[in-house]
Amino acid sequence: MTRRTTGWKLILFYVVLVLFSVIYLYPFLIQIATSFKTDSSATDSPLSLIPHPFDPSAWKRIFGIGGDNSVPIMRWLGNSVVITLVVTAARVFFDSLAGYALSRLRFRGRGFLFGTVLAVMSVPGVALLIPKFLMVSYLGIYDTYSAMVLPLLVDAAGVFIMKQFFDSIPVSVEEAARIDGAGVFRTFWSVVLPMARPALITLTILSFQGSWNEFTHFLVTTQSPELKTLVTGLASLASGDLGAGSQYPLKLGAALLTTIPVALLFFAFQRQFVRGANEGGDKG
Amino acid sequence: MTTTTGSRRRLRGGGGIHGREGVAGWVFTAPMIVVLGLFLFIPVLMALYVSFTNWNGNGSPFQGGQNAQWVGASNYTSLFTEDGLKRSTFMQSLANNFWYVLLVVPLQTAISFFLALIVSNRFLKGKGFFRTAFYFPSVTSSIAISVVFLFLFANSGAVNAVLETFGVKGPAWFSDSRGLLHLLLQAFGVGDSPSWAQGEVLGRSVWDWLSGPSVAMCVIIILAIWTTTGTFMLMFLAALQDLPGEVDEAAMLDGVSPWQKLRYVTLPMLKPTIFLVTTLGLIGTWQVFDQIYVMGKGAPGNTTLTPAFLSYKQSFTSLQYGSGAAMSFIVFLLIVALTAFQRWVMRDKDAPRRRRRTPGGATAAAVANDQVAGVPAGRTR
Known part of the structure; x- marks a missing residue:
């Protein structure tokens, strides 16, 4: 904008921004408030x-206090936590291994592999529903x-992010380690990975x-029902x-x-989220 | 090229560092090859095979027999040529998704651009807060957000309560199958299904094709815009920050008005980003699924049905996996075509801006792709 942006114009901008902030944030506030309402007051005064x-009876039911286990949300939560931790740890490790190999190690077929990764990234998730079901069965x-x-342990987009990152850091440090006689994995594990911290944080978040x-x-x-996660459980709860x-x-x-963990992560690592949004990331 | 030098050196060095590198390369990529091969590449081929059978979910789809007969391309051709419920439903889902794309893509692009322009204002305080506020909806779970929208747009929900304060009686959003364009035409006195719209195209009357999105679909449209603008705003913000300052100053010295600057300086320079956001939008909007699953699974009157959801329903509810798989491959082809088009147009344009991050420059296509596949941290659909 130019220097002319002064006075009333700036006020107008603030009005617009505040208006949009209300539209973007008020639904979350309503959500928090409604979770502490009774069923009838939720619909009587929705705003x-x-x-x-x-x-607090909704939250008592969520936490399984009072013996009503018709909606086993704690079980869902447990599944979500375990699966997320395993998948995240595996992805960070395997994606950086593969990304490193595609960026640094010279081996026959590397170009072909990277091309395949790029191709795989353009496969839309919704086209994979039947394929995944077929293979798993x-x-x-x-x-x-x-x-x-198992199918979530490696993701092409993560491999791609790590490869791009390794491409951007200088080779000299690794070469020094190699000359000192460190093996390929040793070099990767104790020299390269520590340097890749920013990318690893981004990848962990994604x-x-x-x-x-x-x-x-x-x-x-x-x-x-025992295998439901918070998200799939919520979806079946919502569809009645x-x-x-x-x-x-x-x-x-x-x-x-369901929203809280990602929200906490978001507020703690905002910068990495923004980087993720601009550099690519995970398939939804 | 590195592969050839690598192997040549390996031959010469005989098990030296590059020989080990050759083995290490395959060991390091082995988990990726196994997982992506086993759960992505091969399954897609399996589904391709199934799309040429009439598998009904019983037994193995790969052993032929009663349950999975080879039917050739009929699962594909029947969707376009065979008169009947299947074709009309599929055509309706295409129309629904088309209206959805037609509203979501321009609106999300325009709103995110508009927000980025304001938030990037130099004199503004509290930028961080506004950026966070607009971006936050895009990082949350699509299912959780859909549940919130189910409540907001309920008959006695928040939206209708707001409308009521303005004296408007809100519709029963989720059970209203009336098309927006129909409502508009009727407001201008065009009667229900006039004579000029009686003809049939691909099993549906012209009048039906022209329905516009249903009121129920509008909720999903609003949801999509609300959850994606934040991500796209960040892309525009990054592009705005990359604009060279001299141009700004030159424009200012020439005394152009802010409007002129926007029209003749900013917009032309942001063309690549606008293109990127539009195509990402196009790719994302043809994949909408989660929101539809939560908000009525195609109801009311199939007006929120999309091809992607119909392919799921056809397979897992109607147990016609063959035709469901065929539908999903049609969506697949459509999206791959859009992606390929985007990569092709962007193959060079993005290179200069990115060069510092990706030395070698040859990865421009890959960078463009990264954004394509990067259904990113923030949602683009």
């Missing part, structure tokens, strides 16, 4: 931010934790967010599979619980 009467692991976790929010993969590879009535406080509370 109010102060629960009246204040009713073929291997006889349909409806197991293996089916949920993997965490991606596997925590994952939906379609679990939808087509599982069916047991579990219990009658609108149950808005419960649904919005569960949705909030």
Whole structure:
């Protein structure tokens, strides 16, 4: 903008921005407030931010207090946590291994492999529902934790991010290590990886967010209620599979619980999120 | 080229560093090859095979027999040529998705550009807050957000409560299958299904084709715009920051008005980003799935059905995996074509800006791709 941006114009800008902030943030505030309302006050005063009467029973049900286990949200939470941790750890390790090899190691077929990674990245996720189901059934692991976790252990976009990062750092340090006689893995593990911290943080965040929010993969590879994650459980809760009535406080509370971990991560690592958005990342 | 030098050196060095590198290269990439091969590459081929059978979910799809007969290309051709419910439903899903794309892509591009322009203002305080506020919806789970929207747009929900304060009675959003364009035409006195719109195209009347998105679909459209503008705004912000300052100053010295500057300086220079955002939008909008799953699974009256969701429903609910797979490959081809088009147009344009990060320059296509595949940290759909 130019120097002319002064006075009333700046005020107008603030008005526009505040208006948009309300549109973008108010739904979350309503969500928090509603999770502490009673079923009837949720629909009677949908806009109010102060629960009246204040009713924590939705949260009691979420945390399984009081013996009502019709909606086992804690079980879902446990599944989500375990799967997210395993997938994130594996992705960070395997993606950087592969990214490093594609960037630095000279071996026959490297160009072909990288080309394949690029091609794989353009395959839309929604076209993979039936393929994933077919393979998982073929291997006889349909409806197991293996089916949920194994296909997510490596992602092409993560490999790509790591390769791009390794391309951008100088080779000299590694060469020194190599001359000192360190093996390839040794060099990778104790010399290169520590230098790759920023990229590893970005990759960790993207993997965490991606596997925590994952939906379609679990939808087509599982069916047991015991294998539901927060996201798939929430989806079945929302589409009315579990219990009658609108149950808005419960649904919005569960949705909030699903949002919180990624939100915390987001506020703690905003800069990396922004970098992720501009450099590519995870398939939703 | 490095591969050839590598192997040549290996021959000469005989098991020296590069020989080990050759082995290490394959060992390091082995997990990736196994996982992507086993759960992505081969499965796509399997699904391609299934799309040529009439597998009904019983037994193995690969052993032929009653349950999975080879039917040639009929799963594909019947979607376009065979009169019947399957074709009309598929055509309706294409139309639904088309209206969805037509509204979401321009609006998300325009709004995110507009927000980026304002937030990038030099004299503005609290930029960080606004940027965070606009970006936050794009990092949350699509399912969780859809649940919130289910509540906001419920009959007695927040949106209708707001409308009521303006004296407007809001519709029953999720059960209203009336098309937006129909409502508009009717407001101008065009009756229900006039004579000029009676003809049939691909199993649907012209009037049906012209319905516009249903009221229920509009909720999903609003949701899509609301969750994606933040990501796209960040892309525009990055591009705005990359604009050379001299141009700004020159424009200022020449005394052009802000509007002129926007029209003749900023917009032309942001062309690559606008193109990127538009094509990312196009690619993302043809993949919408999660929101539809939560918000009615195609209801009301199939007006929120999209080809991607229909392919899921056809397979996992109707147990017609062959035709479901065929539908998903049609979506697949459409999206790959859009992606290829984007990569082709962007093959050079993005290089100069990125050069410092990707030495060698040859990776321009890859960089363009990274953004394509980078259905990024923030959602683009």
